[in-house]
Amino acid sequence: LPRVSRKARVARIPEVVVDRLPLYARALAILQTEGQEVVSSAELGERLHVTPAQIRKDLSYFGRFGKQGSGYNVERLLEQLQLILGLDRQWRMALVGVGKLGRAILEYGGFAPRGFVVTQAFDVDTDMVGQKLGDIVVRHTNELEEALSREPVDIGIVAVPASAAQKVIDALVRCGIKAILTYAPIPAQAPPDVEQRRVDPMIQLQRMTFRLKDLKRPTKPAS
Amino acid sequence: LPRVSRKARVARIPEVVVDRLPLYARALAILQTEGQEVVSSAELGERLHVTPAQIRKDLSYFGRFGKQGSGYNVERLLEQLQLILGLDRQWRMALVGVGKLGRAILEYGGFAPRGFVVTQAFDVDTDMVGQKLGDIVVRHTNELEEALSREPVDIGIVAVPASAAQKVIDALVRCGIKAILTYAPIPAQAPPDVEQRRVDPMIQLQRMTFRLKDLKRPTKPAS
DNA sequence: ATCTGTGAATTGATTCACAGCC
DNA sequence: GGCTGTGAATCAATTCACAGAT
Numbered sequence: 428l429p430r431v432s433r434k435a436r437v438a439r440i441p442e443v444v445v446d447r448l449p450l451y452a453r454a455l456a457i458l459q460t461e462g463q464e465v466v467s468s469a470e471l472g473e474r475l476h477v478t479p480a481q482i483r484k485d486l487s488y489f490g491r492f493g494k495q496g497s498g499y500n501v502e503r504l505l506e507q508l509q510l511i512l513g514l515d516r517q518w519r520m521a522l523v524g525v526g527k528l529g530r531a532i533l534e535y536g537g538f539a540p541r542g543f544v545v546t547q548a549f550d551v552d553t554d555m556v557g558q559k560l561g562d563i564v565v566r567h568t569n570e571l572e573e574a575l576s577r578e579p580v581d582i583g584i585v586a587v588p589a590s591a592a593q594k595v596i597d598a599l600v601r602c603g604i605k606a607i608l609t610y611a612p613i614p615a616q617a618p619p620d621v622e623q624r625r626v627d628p629m630i631q632l633q634r635m636t637f638r639l640k641d642l643k644r645p646t647k648p649a650s
Numbered sequence: 651l652p653r654v655s656r657k658a659r660v661a662r663i664p665e666v667v668v669d670r671l672p673l674y675a676r677a678l679a680i681l682q683t684e685g686q687e688v689v690s691s692a693e694l695g696e697r698l699h700v701t702p703a704q705i706r707k708d709l710s711y712f713g714r715f716g717k718q719g720s721g722y723n724v725e726r727l728l729e730q731l732q733l734i735l736g737l738d739r740q741w742r743m744a745l746v747g748v749g750k751l752g753r754a755i756l757e758y759g760g761f762a763p764r765g766f767v768v769t770q771a772f773d774v775d776t777d778m779v780g781q782k783l784g785d786i787v788v789r790h791t792n793e794l795e796e797a798l799s800r801e802p803v804d805i806g807i808v809a810v811p812a813s814a815a816q817k818v819i820d821a822l823v824r825c826g827i828k829a830i831l832t833y834a835p836i837p838a839q840a841p842p843d844v845e846q847r848r849v850d851p852m853i854q855l856q857r858m859t860f861r862l863k864d865l866k867r868p869t870k871p872a873s
Numbered sequence: 874a875t876c877t878g879t880g881a882a883t884t885g886a887t888t889c890a891c892a893g894c895c
Numbered sequence: 896g897g898c899t900g901t902g903a904a905t906c907a908a909t910t911c912a913c914a915g916a917t
Contacts, residue, residue, distance in 0.1 A: 448860065453853070528758070538855075582862070613698065624854040628755075631831055642828055
């Protein structure tokens with residue numbers, strides 16, 4: 428008799444599916460604060476602009492969380508997703524680059540309550556090195572490898588100018604970091620087992636103007 | 651004889667293709683500053699972690715920009731992509747939410763040199779209203795519709811708390827805005843012709859922990 | 874009556890592979 | 896010899912549609 432999960436075949440899970448899971452988790456968290464106990468794939472989908480079938484299929488890769496006739500228990504599904512995503516523990520992060528952007532990240536209060544804690548910060552600017560931001564002291568970037576071997580982290584955050592990003596990421600890779608959140612405009616070279624995710628509002632803006640340009644041509648009438 | 655572009659069939663362009671164009675443009679801009687004049691799809695692809703065939707096919711939706719035997723002229727291809735993406739003009743943006751995040755966006759120097767200019771800013775905090783940030787004066791959010799009808803913008807930036815995002819986006823939609831860059835964790839309800847792009851580092855982090863959790867289990871040995 | 878879970882069908886995206894050109 | 900541009904082939908993702916559960 429089977430001890431393992433119902434899902435005997437450990438189907439390879441498509442990347443796009445994993446991309447959507449955090450979104451589902453967020454929506455469920457919101458529903459929970461609103462006091463809703465049960466949600467159907469149709470309702471969840473409407474909120475997220477995702478088809479109900481998509482949601483059901485996505486979830487089916489991981490188990491059977493719903494109940495026919497009613498839908499999904501919000502609290503239970505949220506718990507399951509958090510488990511699947513590994514959000515049931517703390518993740519330590521090292522921030523490299525404590526310029527305006529880096530400080531905004533440090534001061535942003537949204538990471539810690541969700542289990543993502545910046546435990547170390549680095550910069551090359553000697554004016555910043557030694558300063559205390561929150562409760563961590565900024566160290567020089569060339570101490571990064573030593574510092575991380577002493578006190579390892581799970582994730583690196585790269586908030587340095589584009590020209591410096593590759594070197595920083597090389598150093599993080601040497602420290603064995605496998606996940607990097609980078610604000611650099613271009614992905615750096617890195618081994619395939621190192622996952623880089625970029626945050627880049629400019630790319631999003633440029634993506635939107637592709638459609639806008641046909642939509643609202645007449646800012647200046649053609650000459 | 652044809653006056654129109656070589657590409658007679660105006661093939662529908664897949665969304666994923668448009669997603670990649672800004673990335674190509676960025677890489678080309680970098681190559682240009684490095685003084686490189688010609689680039690092959692293979693080299694570009696290596697830098698961006700995209701296959702050469704993919705790049706060639708993506709570009710082929712818009713024209714024939716390369717030269718057999720050598721590759722693409724960096725400057726020319728960059729110009730073409732900027733034209734395709736509508737980056738050959740200025741785009742005006744209204745920022746809603748001038749908290750820590752909003753101010754970081756305003757102070758961020760990266761938008762303006764690329765043709766994206768914040769021309770108006772709004773907040774509900776009466777302490778912020780009236781303050782001058784850079785060269786724009788913060789107005790109260792309930793003046794948004796009047797202000798935007800007087801002085802329209804192309805893009806809205808939403809940097810308000812999640813709970814306020816829907817109302818703000820409703821107002822932007824009423825003003826005829828068709829493109830919204832939002833820092834809210836969940837897409838808001840909006841008509842299908844309004845494009846919302848989200849910037850959300852938390853979602854990226856949660857995406858990465860999905861793989862990390864299997865990779866580096868032993869932070870705490872199991873009890 | 875309602876809504877899930879899921880194979881099958883469909884639609885969409887990527888890669889192959891090669892003709893054509895430099 | 897090297898590299899583009901592109902139909903054809905392959906691979907992947909989404910949607911359909913319905914059996915089965917409550």
